[in-house]
Amino acid sequence: MKNLVERIRELKKKKNAIILAHSYQNIEIDEVADFVGDSLYLSQMAKATEADIIVFAGVYFMAQTAKIISPEKKVLLPNLNAGCLMADMINLHQMMDFKKSHPNIPVVCYINSTAEVKAECDICCTSSNALEIVKSLNSPKVLFVPDANLGKWVESKLEGVEVITYDGNCPVHNNITITDIETARVKYPDAKILIHPECKPEVSSLGDYIGSTSGIIDYVKNSSDKKFVIVTEKGVYDRLRRDYPDKEFVLIRDNMLCESMKLTTLEEILHSLEYEVNEITLDENVRRLSAGCIERMLKVSR
Numbered sequence: 001m002k003n004l005v006e007r008i009r010e011l012k013k014k015k016n017a018i019i020l021a022h023s024y025q026n027i028e029i030d031e032v033a034d035f036v037g038d039s040l041y042l043s044q045m046a047k048a049t050e051a052d053i054i055v056f057a058g059v060y061f062m063a064q065t066a067k068i069i070s071p072e073k074k075v076l077l078p079n080l081n082a083g084c085l086m087a088d089m090i091n092l093h094q095m096m097d098f099k100k101s102h103p104n105i106p107v108v109c110y111i112n113s114t115a116e117v118k119a120e121c122d123i124c125c126t127s128s129n130a131l132e133i134v135k136s137l138n139s140p141k142v143l144f145v146p147d148a149n150l151g152k153w154v155e156s157k158l159e160g161v162e163v164i165t166y167d168g169n170c171p172v173h174n175n176i177t178i179t180d181i182e183t184a185r186v187k188y189p190d191a192k193i194l195i196h197p198e199c200k201p202e203v204s205s206l207g208d209y210i211g212s213t214s215g216i217i218d219y220v221k222n223s224s225d226k227k228f229v230i231v232t233e234k235g236v237y238d239r240l241r242r243d244y245p246d247k248e249f250v251l252i253r254d255n256m257l258c259e260s261m262k263l264t265t266l267e268e269i270l271h272s273l274e275y276e277v278n279e280i281t282l283d284e285n286v287r288r289l290s291a292g293c294i295e296r297m298l299k300v301s302r
């Protein structure tokens with residue numbers, strides 16, 4: 001009897017499919033994944049691939065993004081309950097109200113949002129290119145949805161740009177406090193503290209490095225330091241421990257878990273690929289409009 005991993009690998013070959021996995025995903029999924037990384041990298045891979053099927057081991061907005069930019073491909077999300085708490089904080093009506101109360105200002109939309117919301121925005125961004133994208137607009141005022149923390153962090157880095165933020169956040173990151181970081185500094189004085197910008201800006205500003213999940217992983221890769229405090233979801237910590245056994249890692253809190261990401265299992269990946277179920281579909285008008293938002297980002301940030 002073949003094991004799950006072998007069966008998934010065989011099916012991928014037979015069906016010309018690839019598996020994209022976010023760095024927060026359950027680590028055993030890396031065994032079948034073709035690409036593992038952050039939101040920007042995975043959307044670039046979704047666009048570049050010549051596969052017929054993309055199985056997205058991530059959350060809903062990620063699979064939806066893959067479908068938006070690669071409409072001719074079949075995109076499957078192994079567990080349809082894998083949502084994103086932040087993306088769910090803004091719907092189309094809330095988006096329209098936000099724009100109405102701040103007219104004639106360009107709107108940047110974090111990739112953690114639905115296609116309907118993206119369709120109403122000028123340009124998309126991810127945590128690894130948010131600064132570059134806001135800068136590229138050359139506007140003294142910018143609206144930013146849905147992550148207030150990322151938006152305010154960008155504002156703190158740019159002179160002369162007001163970033164007007166929607167009141168959304170990621171509860172996994174938003175819960176981290178200044179005290180958590182100060183305590184870690186005292187407890188691990190020789191460690192570098194690496195923070196995801198979805199944390200509150202007053203928290204991020206205390207880090208030695210602030211960046212996306214891939215940014216954090218690359219920082220460790222290129223650093224001669226030996227000890228790191230990881231301030232993002234546990235999947236990043238798990239992969240760092242696996243890949244750098246000679247370095248030491250501390251997760252800022254035990255409960256840094258994105259429950260949605262952890263819903264996906266190898267069994268579900270096999271099931272969705274075998275029967276081609278849990279396919280992402282989109283209204284064509286929404287898809288076209290949201291594609292413009294993402295394509296503009298990919299032009300600025302290759």
Ligand code: 13P
Nearest residue numbers: 038039126127128212213
């Ligand atoms: P990345 O841009 O680092 O992939 O972050 C996505 C995300 O959902 C973080 O919570």
Ligand code: SF4
Nearest residue numbers: 084085086170172258
């Ligand atoms: Fe969404 Fe937060 Fe999970 Fe990232 S960690 S996918 S922002 S709920």
